[in-house]
Amino acid sequence: MACERRIQILEVALKLFAERGVEGTTIKQIAERADISVGLLYHYFDGKAALLQAIFEHRALKLPQLEEMHDKPVEDVLPLFVQGVCDDLRENIEIIWIFFREQRSSSTVAEQVEKKRQRCSQSLSGYLRARQEAGELRDFPPEIAARMLMGALFSSHLTETPEREMICAMVDIFIKGIKS
Amino acid sequence: MACERRIQILEVALKLFAERGVEGTTIKQIAERADISVGLLYHYFDGKAALLQAIFEHRALKLPQLEEMHDKPVEDVLPLFVQGVCDDLRENIEIIWIFFREQRSSSTVAEQVEKKRQRCSQSLSGYLRARQEAGELRDFPPEIAARMLMGALFSSHLTETPEREMICAMVDIFIKGIKS
DNA sequence: CTCCATTGAATGAGCGTTCAATCAGGAAAT
DNA sequence: ATTTCCTGATTGAACGCTCATTCAATGGAG
Numbered sequence: 001m002a003c004e005r006r007i008q009i010l011e012v013a014l015k016l017f018a019e020r021g022v023e024g025t026t027i028k029q030i031a032e033r034a035d036i037s038v039g040l041l042y043h044y045f046d047g048k049a050a051l052l053q054a055i056f057e058h059r060a061l062k063l064p065q066l067e068e069m070h071d072k073p074v075e076d077v078l079p080l081f082v083q084g085v086c087d088d089l090r091e092n093i094e095i096i097w098i099f100f101r102e103q104r105s106s107s108t109v110a111e112q113v114e115k116k117r118q119r120c121s122q123s124l125s126g127y128l129r130a131r132q133e134a135g136e137l138r139d140f141p142p143e144i145a146a147r148m149l150m151g152a153l154f155s156s157h158l159t160e161t162p163e164r165e166m167i168c169a170m171v172d173i174f175i176k177g178i179k180s
Numbered sequence: 181m182a183c184e185r186r187i188q189i190l191e192v193a194l195k196l197f198a199e200r201g202v203e204g205t206t207i208k209q210i211a212e213r214a215d216i217s218v219g220l221l222y223h224y225f226d227g228k229a230a231l232l233q234a235i236f237e238h239r240a241l242k243l244p245q246l247e248e249m250h251d252k253p254v255e256d257v258l259p260l261f262v263q264g265v266c267d268d269l270r271e272n273i274e275i276i277w278i279f280f281r282e283q284r285s286s287s288t289v290a291e292q293v294e295k296k297r298q299r300c301s302q303s304l305s306g307y308l309r310a311r312q313e314a315g316e317l318r319d320f321p322p323e324i325a326a327r328m329l330m331g332a333l334f335s336s337h338l339t340e341t342p343e344r345e346m347i348c349a350m351v352d353i354f355i356k357g358i359k360s
Numbered sequence: 361c362t363c364c365a366t367t368g369a370a371t372g373a374g375c376g377t378t379c380a381a382t383c384a385g386g387a388a389a390t
Numbered sequence: 391a392t393t394t395c396c397t398g399a400t401t402g403a404a405c406g407c408t409c410a411t412t413c414a415a416t417g418g419a420g
Binding site for chain 2: 104145150
C-alpha cells in the first residue's frame with residue numbers, strides 16, 4: 001500500500017538526514033537505502049524540501065504536562081518528569097539532531113526549535129515557581145534552573161544515550177540544589 | 181603578506197562553516213566573502229577538506245587547569261572555573277558549532293570532540309573527587325556531576341550567549357546540590 | 361627578468377528534478 | 391474464461407545546473 005511506502009521512505013530519510021545532515025544527504029542515497037528508484041521517491045514526495053517538511057509533520061515532539069502537578073513535591077514530580085523527557089529524547093533523537101543542525105541555516109526550523117524549547121522550559125519553570133510559593137524550594141530564578149536541567153539532559157542525549165543511574169544522579173543533585 | 185591572507189580566508193571559512201555547515205558552504209561563497217577569487221583560495225589551501233583541517237589546527241580549545249586547586253573550596257574554585265569555560269566557549273562558539281555538526285558524519289572529528297570532552301570532564305571530576313575526600317562535598321558520582329554542569333553550560337551557549345547572572349545562578353544551584 | 365600573488369574561464373563530476381516508458385493487477389466487456 | 395482497458399506503482403535515462411577543482415594567463419614588486 002502507498003502509505004507504508006511513504007513511511008518507509010520517511011524513516012530512511014530521517015536516519016540519513018540525522019547522520020549526514022540535509023545538505024550532506026543526496027536523493028540517490030535515500031532511494032538506495034530505501035531500495036527504490038529515484039523516480040519513485042519523486043512519486044511520493046515533491047523533492048528534498050517537501051521530504052524534510054513531511055518528516056517534521058510525521059514526528060512531533062511531545063510536550064511535558066506539569067500543570068496538574070503544581071501541588072505535589074519535587075521528589076515525586078521531578079524524577080517522573082525527567083524520565084518522560086528522557087524517553088521522548090531517546091525516541092526522537094534523530095529528529096532532534098536534524099533540528100540542531102539545521103536551525104542555524106533555516107530560520108523556519110530555528111523558530112520551531114525555539115518555540116518548543118521555550119514551552120518546555122516554561123512548563124518546568126512554572127512548576128518550580130509554584131513549589132517556591134508553596135515554600136518547598138528556596139529562592140532562585142526558576143527559568144534558569146529549568147534551562148540548566150533541560151540543558152544537561154539535552155547534551156547528555158546528544159553525546160550518548162545516558163544510563164538511567166546517570167539521569168537519577170543528575171536529578172538528585174538538582175533537587176538538593178533547589179530545596180530550601 | 182601570505183600569512184595574513186591565509187588567516188583572513190580561515191576566519192571567513194570558520195564563520196560560514198559554523199553558519200551553514202561544511203557541506204552547505206561552497207568554495208565560491210568563501211571566496212566572495214573573503215573578497216578574493218576562487219583560484220587564490222586554491223593557491224593557499226588544497227581544497228575544502230584541507231581548509232577544514234587548517235581551521236581545526238588554527239583554533240585549539242583551551243583545557244581548564246584545576247590540578248593546583250584541589251585543596252581550595254568549591255565556592256572559590258567553581259565560579260572561576262566556570263567563568264573560564266564560558267569565556268572559552270564564547271570565544272570559540274563557531275568551531276564548536278562545526279564540531280557539533282560534523283561529529284556524526286566524520287569519525288575523525290568525532291574522536292577529537294570525544295577526547296576533548298573527556299579530558300574536560302576528567303579535570304573537573306578529579307577536582308570534585310578531591311573535595312569529596314576533603315569532606316567538603318557529599319557523596320555523589322563526580323563524573324556525572326561534571327557532565328551535568330558542562331552539559332548545562334554547553335547547551336546554554338549553543339542556544340544563545342548566556343548572561344553572566346544566568347551562569348552564576350546555575351553555579352549556585354550546582355554548588356548547593358553537591359555540598360554535604 | 362623573476363617570482364609570487366592573483367584572476368576567472370574551463371572542465372568534469374555529481375546534484376536535484378523530470379518524464380516517457382514499462383509493469384502489475386483488478387474491473388469491465390466480450 | 392478470455393480479452394481489453396485502466397490506473398497507479400515503478401523504473402532509469404536524460405536534463406540543466408552548480409559544485410569543487412584546475413590551469414594558462416596577467417599583474418606587480420623587487
